[in-house]
Amino acid sequence: MSSISANPPPISSADEKSLLDLIEALVHLEGEFQLGVGFNVFEAVAIARQEIRHSRFLAFLLNPRSPHGLGPAFLRAILSAAVAEHPDSPVSRLDVAITDLSGSSVHCERDHFDIAVEIPSLQLLFVIENKIDAAESADQLQKYRERALSRYQNYRFMGTFLTPSGYEGEDDNWGTMGYATVIAELKSTLLNTAVPPDVEMAIGHYIQLVERKIVASQALIDACKSIYQQHRTAVDLLVQYGQESQLSQAFDQFISATGGKLETTALRSNTATFLFADWLKIQNFPEADRKRWSSTFPVVLWFAVGVKGVYLRLEVGPLVEPEKRQPIVDALREKFKSANSRTRKKGSGNTYTRILTFSTSISEDPEIGELVDAMKKLWQIAEQHKLNETVCGVLTSVAAASPPIPQDAVVQTS
Secondary structure (H helix, E strand, O other): OOOOOOOOOOOOHHHHHHHHHHHHHHHHHHHHHOOOOOOOHHHHOOOOOOHHHHHHHHHHHHOOOOOOOOOOHHHHHHHHHHHHOOOOOOOOHHHHHHOOOOOOEEEEEEOOEEEEEEEHHHOEEEEEEEOOOOOOOOOHHHHHHHHHHHHOOOOEEEEEEEEOOOOOOOOOOEEEEEHHHHHHHHHHHHHOOOOOHHHHHHHHHHHHHHHHHOOOOHHHHHHHHHHHHHOHHHHHHHHHHHOOOHHHHHHHHHHHOOOOOEEEEEEOOOEEEEEEHHHHHOOOOOOEOOOOOOOOOOEEEEEEEOOOEEEEEEEEOOEOOHHHHHHHHHHHHHHOOOOOOOOOOOOOOOOOEEEEEEEEEOOOOOOHHHHHHHHHHHHHHHHOOOHHHHHHHHHHHHHHOOOOOOHHHOOOOO
16 A cells, blocks of 8 residues: 655665756756756646647648648548548548548537537548647537438538547547657658648657647657666655655545555656556456556556546556457447446457546645545545455456466567
8 A cells, every 4th residue: 555654764875866966867857858958839828737628739730731740641641640530430440541531520529529520522421629738528428420420411420539548438439548659650751741841840749748738659658667777766765755646645545445445556747657556465356457558457547637627537557468359349348338328339459448537526626625625525426436345356257257278388588
């Protein structure tokens, strides 16, 4: 169980040297990746996590008729990526590659759609629902899809749910996309297209903003991993004694009151990830992919603090053996269908799946006590669904149906 000490012991000379070495490495990291330094036009106007501002800029870039010099290239790239991740796309990637998209019209906030792209040449309405911090409201994607089908009867519909991590929405008829994909396609498009210097600068600032504030670049991730490997002692000291965000303090109070039945797996400035200790006792359960997940166990609960709300979620993450993931997702959805009434198509290849989400509102600048009260309120709601017993039963059944790897099949390394 996580515990954050308010009075750390005196620092040793070895720990002091570790911290000084880490500071030097972090200064170098900050300079190399321009973290927190340098002028950025988008940060200057405070749009870092404002969904509508991101949607408007992306709509500008997606519009072939906008004066950016990209033509339909970025639209083609994003549409192709969306088709690749869609469970039942009405068009193929080949259709996208060979069709003239220059006559497409792009709208922002029309009919409540964050971004809507009318593509007459494909008879397609391509809708992007953009979420950065806000949670998806009840039946939101389903209602948007039904509205699109009703109002654009001459068009086929394809929806993509855009989020920082690319998690699934509540309607199976929507595909998913993460901001990392958007940035990768934008970089590729910019590399292969000649654009005016001012547009290139603006796009560069936008890429920098997203990689700073929303999703880290692979180069930054690799650099952070390297620093952690070289300075693990110092980093662990910082985590143990320096991570005193309001959420971490509130979560520490919350979890201390649970009597040891919960285990913390990750604690960050605005998220706290945990699970029931009973889940870790399940034998032969598939292992999580630690490269993309904060726990060795693939099913977790987590609190998140948004702009005006606290969220509690039950989520399934990536597995080392991806083929074992879908039975877990399907079984949990079946058990919780009364609390999460929407069903999704089987066979989805998504990496992250939210099974349940509970939320409650908070003030814009909450005190620790308000956060603790919000967590307790959400936990009472969650407990009504008998989370521990239900999830334990499902996971035990899944584990029993998944035979262990034969010992002679395990490759021994020296």
